[in-house]
Amino acid sequence: MAAVDGGEVDHLAGERATAHFDVDAMKVAWAGSRHAVEVNDRMARLVASDPVFRKDTRTMLSRKELFKDTLKKAAHAWKRIVELRLTEEEANLLRLYVDQPGYVDLHWGMFVPAIKGQGTEEQQKKWVPMAYKFQIIGCYAQTELGHGSNVQGLETTATFDPNTDEFVVHSPTLTSSKWWPGGLGKASTHAVVYARLITQGKDYGIHGFIVQLRSLDDHSPLPGITLGDIGGKFGSGAYNSMDNGVLRFDHVRIPRDQMLMRLSQVTREGKYVHSDVPKQLLYGTMVYVRQTIVADASKALSRAVCIAVRYSAIRKQFGSQAGGPETQVLNYKTQQSRLFPLLASAYAYRFVGEWLKWLYTDVMQKLEAKDYSTLPEAHACTAGLKSVTTSATADAIEECRKLCGGHGYLNSSGLPELFAVYVPACTYEGDNVVLLLQVARFLMKTVSQLASGKQPVGTTAYMGNIQYLMQCKSAVNTAGDWLNPAAIKEVFEARALRMAVNCAQNISKAPSQEEGFSELSPDLLESAVAHVQLIIVTKFFEKLQQDIIGHGVKEQLQNLCNIYALFLLHKHLGDFLSTGCITPKQGALANEQLGRLYAQVRPNAVALVDAFDYTDHYLSSVLGRYDGDVYPALYAEAWKDPLNETVIPDGYQEHLRPLLKQQLKFSRL
Ligand SMILES: CCCCCCCC/C=C\CCCC(=O)SCCNC(=O)CCNC(=O)[C@H](O)C(C)(C)COP(=O)(O)OP(=O)(O)OC[C@H]1O[C@@H](n2cnc3c(N)ncnc32)[C@H](O)[C@@H]1OP(=O)(O)O
Numbered sequence: 001m002a003a004v005d006g007g008e009v010d011h012l013a014g015e016r017a018t019a020h021f022d023v024d025a026m027k028v029a030w031a032g033s034r035h036a037v038e039v040n041d042r043m044a045r046l047v048a049s050d051p052v053f054r055k056d057t058r059t060m061l062s063r064k065e066l067f068k069d070t071l072k073k074a075a076h077a078w079k080r081i082v083e084l085r086l087t088e089e090e091a092n093l094l095r096l097y098v099d100q101p102g103y104v105d106l107h108w109g110m111f112v113p114a115i116k117g118q119g120t121e122e123q124q125k126k127w128v129p130m131a132y133k134f135q136i137i138g139c140y141a142q143t144e145l146g147h148g149s150n151v152q153g154l155e156t157t158a159t160f161d162p163n164t165d166e167f168v169v170h171s172p173t174l175t176s177s178k179w180w181p182g183g184l185g186k187a188s189t190h191a192v193v194y195a196r197l198i199t200q201g202k203d204y205g206i207h208g209f210i211v212q213l214r215s216l217d218d219h220s221p222l223p224g225i226t227l228g229d230i231g232g233k234f235g236s237g238a239y240n241s242m243d244n245g246v247l248r249f250d251h252v253r254i255p256r257d258q259m260l261m262r263l264s265q266v267t268r269e270g271k272y273v274h275s276d277v278p279k280q281l282l283y284g285t286m287v288y289v290r291q292t293i294v295a296d297a298s299k300a301l302s303r304a305v306c307i308a309v310r311y312s313a314i315r316k317q318f319g320s321q322a323g324g325p326e327t328q329v330l331n332y333k334t335q336q337s338r339l340f341p342l343l344a345s346a347y348a349y350r351f352v353g354e355w356l357k358w359l360y361t362d363v364m365q366k367l368e369a370k371d372y373s374t375l376p377e378a379h380a381c382t383a384g385l386k387s388v389t390t391s392a393t394a395d396a397i398e399e400c401r402k403l404c405g406g407h408g409y410l411n412s413s414g415l416p417e418l419f420a421v422y423v424p425a426c427t428y429e430g431d432n433v434v435l436l437l438q439v440a441r442f443l444m445k446t447v448s449q450l451a452s453g454k455q456p457v458g459t460t461a462y463m464g465n466i467q468y469l470m471q472c473k474s475a476v477n478t479a480g481d482w483l484n485p486a487a488i489k490e491v492f493e494a495r496a497l498r499m500a501v502n503c504a505q506n507i508s509k510a511p512s513q514e515e516g517f518s519e520l521s522p523d524l525l526e527s528a529v530a531h532v533q534l535i536i537v538t539k540f541f542e543k544l545q546q547d548i549i550g551h552g553v554k555e556q557l558q559n560l561c562n563i564y565a566l567f568l569l570h571k572h573l574g575d576f577l578s579t580g581c582i583t584p585k586q587g588a589l590a591n592e593q594l595g596r597l598y599a600q601v602r603p604n605a606v607a608l609v610d611a612f613d614y615t616d617h618y619l620s621s622v623l624g625r626y627d628g629d630v631y632p633a634l635y636a637e638a639w640k641d642p643l644n645e646t647v648i649p650d651g652y653q654e655h656l657r658p659l660l661k662q663q664l665k666f667s668r669l
């Protein structure tokens, strides 16, 4: 029996009516422009209305069915992109709303950018058009079974043979097997492979090579190549749609011109020539993707928050007096204090992601003009923001699941799958701890340069104010004083600088810089987090300085910005107190102010998540439905489970009936 009574429409109408701001204008602030709202909306609806892109039974598919479904969706998406002559912007959004990890993510997200970033113009002319037309499918094969974080430790070799003008690509050990590349397992025909370049008997370290893996006629692996999928991953559905792969080379020959030669070259004679560019540009594709991952964090977090806010407005528990209505769980202060900082974080990550995109574009333009001065900062910002936003988002999705009580644990809530898909973001594209240590290294370098009088710039410019920031005391006297951006910025700057200087001083006491860094690494992580949080807070304040249009929009964003900053202050109170930036009393005032801000957000909460403008298809959650008609949807969804296809379950005859009918009795009974 699967029938349910029909629900009423828009159970959240009352919530929407209490909003104090123009939701359409907030959509523009969130998306970045009116054009962005329009194109997002159009692509989301295009996907939602196409039956091929349905995903409501995804978690019930077997791995093989899921993978085939992913191939079907990718091919259909491509067909629609071509038929409708979509622009690159539209095509990217269409893929985003299809919302199923697959080989295309790595093809467009890493294979093409690697060739564009590290290939010569000639190589780009040859390979990029084929990739753009899907005549070849590519992946990014860097990580190996034995080494991922330590890129310099990769073992795969590419040895130049001057007799044939070829490289011989080889996997010398089991641990040198490529392991993890998405799209490699079953779909890719080509890969950008990272391997140690050996020529004239010398090892020149890691370089990129384009290697064909599979026949373009029948998709079979080429001679000398062993490859396959690495196996099932965390969660049902989720990232199992992706064919993360294993790859081994047995002396596979490729032409010399398939080494990506923009940064360094091997001549016909086998001479190694390095161009006049920093060798770290080899890591350029990772920097590019880390930047996109920050924007993705706000997407994933806002989805989870949208589900949790809408459901919390529908769900009622306790508080009924004499048969009166129960209390919406969103009215509980504990629910607000857990949920609203996540709502604020979604907005914060959205705006810092926007800024990071700008920074990345700016750095790329400078690189074109052979100005490499901003590369270290770009690396530190992308690494740090990738790390902080993905860790917080993964935790936040799990918190949203708990905020939805028992129903959050159902696949139909959308939250388990969202978590399972999202959580590897803390590991891929650089383990979050490894990346934070890169930020710490950058900070220690900056601190050491302060002594020599070098003025720090960009996101470390605040460190130049060292005389003041090392000794300042917050002047906050009332809870309301914490609404002053200057008061917040000052304590975040002082905390970050003091933590960095403390680390630098303690490192200098160690026998060597290296030993000191290693010994102090847990503190260095916290110092890096403090610096990155300062960046996020600062960029939110800077966003508020921009021209923000629409009734009440700026006020809402101000509230969210203050919540984001004061929530961090409350969470990391120990840092602020131990560095002497604030007093315990000031910490308590910040908390008092937070409570007031939550009360101001409460009537706007549903409208603030509506501003994300997500379709029900994209949210994929019975709890997060736009109309709030949760219970009939939950009820109907249960009946779709394969277990409910029959009234009597498979296995009854073999295992249940004999048990129920058994004559044997325990002697003691
Ligand atoms: C719209 C498109 C979206 C597509 C998104 C698709 C998503 C699909 C999902 C998943 C894809 C996942 C793909 C992957 O995971 S690919 C593999 C990623 N692997 C890693 O990230 C490895 C991490 N490790 C490293 O990056 C490096 O090994 C390292 C940790 C940085 C250390 O490198 P190394 O040993 O060479 O260097 P040092 O620490 O000694 O540093 C030397 C100096 O170089 C500077 N540096 C390091 N990295 C960079 C960089 N990227 N850019 C610029 N500069 C860099 C470092 O700061 C040192 O500088 P110094 O001045 O101190 O000498």
Ligand SMILES: Cc1cc2nc3c(=O)[nH]c(=O)nc-3n(C[C@H](O)[C@H](O)[C@H](O)COP(=O)(O)OP(=O)(O)OC[C@H]3O[C@@H](n4cnc5c(N)ncnc54)[C@H](O)[C@@H]3O)c2cc1C
Residues within 6 Å of the ligand: 106, 140, 141, 142, 143, 146, 147, 148, 149, 150, 179, 180, 181, 182, 239, 244, 424, 427, 428, 429, 430, 431, 432, 433, 434, 437
């Ligand atoms: C879903 C998914 C998709 C992926 N896709 C791709 C892909 O398309 N292409 C590709 O090439 N790779 C891919 N990867 C691989 C990914 O980039 C690596 O797994 C990642 O870089 C982490 O490296 P690792 O696995 O070697 O972790 P490890 O470095 O082995 O990490 C293990 C632990 O050691 C710690 N650790 C490591 N080094 C240090 C240090 N110096 N100091 C302190 N702690 C340390 C880490 O913090 C972690 O806790 C993917 C991985 C996943 C999970």
